[in-house]
Amino acid sequence: MQKKHGTPPLLSAFCFITVFGGAPGRTRTVRPEKTSVLGLNNVDFGDTINIGYNVTLQSSPFKKFFGRAMFSCRKHSAAEGAAVTTKEFAKLCGVEKRTLFFYDEIDLLKPARILPNGYREYDFSQLPRMESIRLLQSAGLNLREIKSMLLCESGHNIDIVNDCRQRVMQQMADMQAGLCYIERRVALRKSYLEHAPGEIFTENAPALPISAINADNVGSNHSLGISYFSLGHYLGVEEDAEALHPRRFFKHCRSETANAFLPAGQYACMFLHEADNEQIFYIAPWVKRFVELAEAKGLSVERTVYVEDLPAWLIDEPRSMILRFAARIAS
Numbered sequence: 001m002q003k004k005h006g007t008p009p010l011l012s013a014f015c016f017i018t019v020f021g022g023a024p025g026r027t028r029t030v031r032p033e034k035t036s037v038l039g040l041n042n043v044d045f046g047d048t049i050n051i052g053y054n055v056t057l058q059s060s061p062f063k064k065f066f067g068r069a070m071f072s073c074r075k076h077s078a079a080e081g082a083a084v085t086t087k088e089f090a091k092l093c094g095v096e097k098r099t100l101f102f103y104d105e106i107d108l109l110k111p112a113r114i115l116p117n118g119y120r121e122y123d124f125s126q127l128p129r130m131e132s133i134r135l136l137q138s139a140g141l142n143l144r145e146i147k148s149m150l151l152c153e154s155g156h157n158i159d160i161v162n163d164c165r166q167r168v169m170q171q172m173a174d175m176q177a178g179l180c181y182i183e184r185r186v187a188l189r190k191s192y193l194e195h196a197p198g199e200i201f202t203e204n205a206p207a208l209p210i211s212a213i214n215a216d217n218v219g220s221n222h223s224l225g226i227s228y229f230s231l232g233h234y235l236g237v238e239e240d241a242e243a244l245h246p247r248r249f250f251k252h253c254r255s256e257t258a259n260a261f262l263p264a265g266q267y268a269c270m271f272l273h274e275a276d277n278e279q280i281f282y283i284a285p286w287v288k289r290f291v292e293l294a295e296a297k298g299l300s301v302e303r304t305v306y307v308e309d310l311p312a313w314l315i316d317e318p319r320s321m322i323l324r325f326a327a328r329i330a331s
Contacts, residue, residue, distance in 0.1 A: 183252075189315065203266070215245075273321075309322065
């Protein structure tokens with residue numbers, strides 16, 4: 001005789017539970033009626049599981065674990081929740097045992113009970129709290145803030161959440177900026193490997209979004225040209241080839257955060273590779289030299305030169321310095 005229940009999508013494809021109990025020779029196959037995101041907590045087996053049943057799982061990647069952990073003949077009723085050891089609960093939550101010990105110590109997540117032998121037990125009803133802790137951690141809250149929120153100590157949980165939201169948004173923006181930097185440097189590396197240093201070559205480029213600041217806004221000493229320490233990822237320099245003076249510093253970014261664009265068109269380009277360079281490098285003389293070499297090759301270029309660095313460690317030469325010079329070919 002079989003008793004059928006609704007099957008949660010997360011579990012229906014690969015497991016079912018066979019319960020042996022009741023009258024001799026009778027076997028009932030049931031399916032869990034309730035599940036959470038993890039597919040485990042808030043489990044309700046109705047009247048199909050009672051103390052003394054021997055439960056096994058058939059044909060499931062979870063057979064070994066669940067057969068031992070979830071239904072290991074713990075002497076607690078279904079209403080109390082299935083009890084597991086610290087090791088089993090930690091494995092289920094994807095954390096180390098010492099994490100649970102620490103959460104217990106700071107009163108963030110206490111065991112459901114402590115047995116006479118000193119061992120801790122956890123219930124599946126505690127999974128939502130662990131889910132909340134890990135979610136809030138991933139959103140940038142520290143454990144003190146999480147504890148205060150879950151215990152409703154401050155009375156201003158929405159303010160904590162809003163502050164967290166702002167921090168996460170800033171972290172996402174910083175990561176996007178870092179990703180744009182990496183993607184651009186990978187593209188420069190590909191181009192560098194295709195051309196010899198000092199070679200004048202041409203490339204077609206679309207309009208590229210950038211975040212730019214005027215050189216006059218970053219101090220009066222422009223001789224260094226490129227300074228990560230003062231400008232962060234602003235490592236691109238837009239140089240006036242006639243005045244030999246930087247106009248703007250720029251970095252590549254997403255369109256939604258751009259305040260300018262590098263113009264589309266065909267560009268004359270050149271890589272400069274200075275090996276074992278340990279001195280301050282002045283780009284102005286090389287901007288002038290680049291324009292002369294491009295024109296000597298019959299290319300009429302505009303007098304705005306874009307200079308970008310290629311980190312030498314990307315080509316496994318950490319003591320070198322590599323710069324890319326580019327100027328749009330005049331139409």
